[in-house]
Amino acid sequence: MARAPGIKVRSRDAERARRLLKQQGALDTNLRVKHGNGVVFPLAKPSVELGDIPYRAVEEDFEERRHGDAFQRLLAKLGCRLSSFDVIGDIAILEIPEGFEDHGEEIGEALIEARKSIKVVLKKSSAVEGEERLRRFGHLAGERRTETVHREHGCLFKLDVSKVFFSPRLSYERQRIMEQVREGEKVLDMFAGVGPYSIVIARHRPARIAGYDINPHAIEYFKVNIRLNKVAERVEAVLGDSTRLAERQGFDRAIMNLPRKGREHFASALEVIKKGGGMIHYYGSSSRENPFEEELHLLESCALEAGRRIRVKGRRIVRSYSPSEVHIAVDLEVIA
Numbered sequence: 001m002a003r004a005p006g007i008k009v010r011s012r013d014a015e016r017a018r019r020l021l022k023q024q025g026a027l028d029t030n031l032r033v034k035h036g037n038g039v040v041f042p043l044a045k046p047s048v049e050l051g052d053i054p055y056r057a058v059e060e061d062f063e064e065r066r067h068g069d070a071f072q073r074l075l076a077k078l079g080c081r082l083s084s085f086d087v088i089g090d091i092a093i094l095e096i097p098e099g100f101e102d103h104g105e106e107i108g109e110a111l112i113e114a115r116k117s118i119k120v121v122l123k124k125s126s127a128v129e130g131e132e133r134l135r136r137f138g139h140l141a142g143e144r145r146t147e148t149v150h151r152e153h154g155c156l157f158k159l160d161v162s163k164v165f166f167s168p169r170l171s172y173e174r175q176r177i178m179e180q181v182r183e184g185e186k187v188l189d190m191f192a193g194v195g196p197y198s199i200v201i202a203r204h205r206p207a208r209i210a211g212y213d214i215n216p217h218a219i220e221y222f223k224v225n226i227r228l229n230k231v232a233e234r235v236e237a238v239l240g241d242s243t244r245l246a247e248r249q250g251f252d253r254a255i256m257n258l259p260r261k262g263r264e265h266f267a268s269a270l271e272v273i274k275k276g277g278g279m280i281h282y283y284g285s286s287s288r289e290n291p292f293e294e295e296l297h298l299l300e301s302c303a304l305e306a307g308r309r310i311r312v313k314g315r316r317i318v319r320s321y322s323p324s325e326v327h328i329a330v331d332l333e334v335i336a
């Protein structure tokens with residue numbers, strides 16, 4: 001514990017206060033913020049400007065961020081700017097910047113010391129590649145394994161990061177789509193992986209979901225995850241190509257989470273949506289300069305050719321792929 005000056009604000013003002021303190025370099029990041037009856041921020045300097053936010057100056061004992069420091073201090077000492085990293089279950093996946101390759105293990109060990117929940121640190125050794133969207137990894141620190149259990153939206157996902165695709169960055173997307181599903185719907189998860197979209201929907205909505213994947217490892221884990229999350233009544237995991245489903249039609253909703261090939265398979269998604277209409281959740285990769293126009297034009301032409309009409313119900317940029325490329329999500333209503 002360390003005695004330090006701080007300011008106390010109401011919980012509802014805490015996020016705004018944190019932002020302002022950070023902007024002013026006034027937050028002491030070596031100490032932990034205290035939550036309880038209000039929020040107490042430890043201060044690195046005595047004078048702060050919080051605009052219209054009411055606050056009280058205090059002096060209190062704060063817990064020290066002993067562990068976090070090891071990692072941050074090492075990065076600062078090396079002058080290494082690490083982009084934000086993914087944590088899947090208890091595995092952290094880092095991208096070691098050029099010029100710092102020799103420090104990878106040291107950085108990995110510092111991270112394990114800093115974050116008690118992390119047991120394995122891997123580095124990205126390739127881009128996401130191939131039909132199955134896999135990446136190669138190198139071991140940096142901790143236990144030598146690539147299998148873990150990830151928790152999201154009250155669901156558990158067992159998976160091996162070297163054998164299947166999984167991105168924790170799509171967590172909001174899964175929630176966003178789940179919230180649109182209505183009772184009794186028939187949903188097709190065309191590129192399902194280990195089942196995160198299917199299972200999040202099934203856990204929260206009384207719908208029936210069929211999830212397909214061509215990667216046998218993904219389907220193996222998908223089946224394990226169906227059991228882990230007790231959704232066997234609602235979800236079916238199928239090993240196979242979802243773009244050749246002529247015999248399976250009549251879906252209310254299709255999820256197309258295969259961004260770089262979405263366009264190629266859009267006609268297949270249109271085919272499986274029932275005659276009366278439904279929804280397609282489309283993911284694509286586009287230019288940052290003009291993320292939607294060209295893509296939507298192509299999808300509209302494709303729908304016209306298939307004799308169906310589509311209407312854009314929602315669209316958003318999910319994240320950045322590179323300085324020039326973004327990952328987009330478009331919700332399309334198939335009218336008839």
Ligand SMILES: C[S@@+](CC[C@H](N)C(=O)[O-])C[C@H]1O[C@@H](n2cnc3c(N)ncnc32)[C@H](O)[C@@H]1O
Pocket residue numbers: 131132133164165166167170190191192193194195196197212213214215218240241242243257258259
């Ligand atoms: C970008 S990943 C998405 C996985 C999952 N939806 C998720 O959010 O974690 C795309 C998945 O589609 C699978 N895939 C690629 N082509 C396919 C096809 N024609 N039919 C079914 N699955 C396919 C890949 O194996 C991969 O697991």
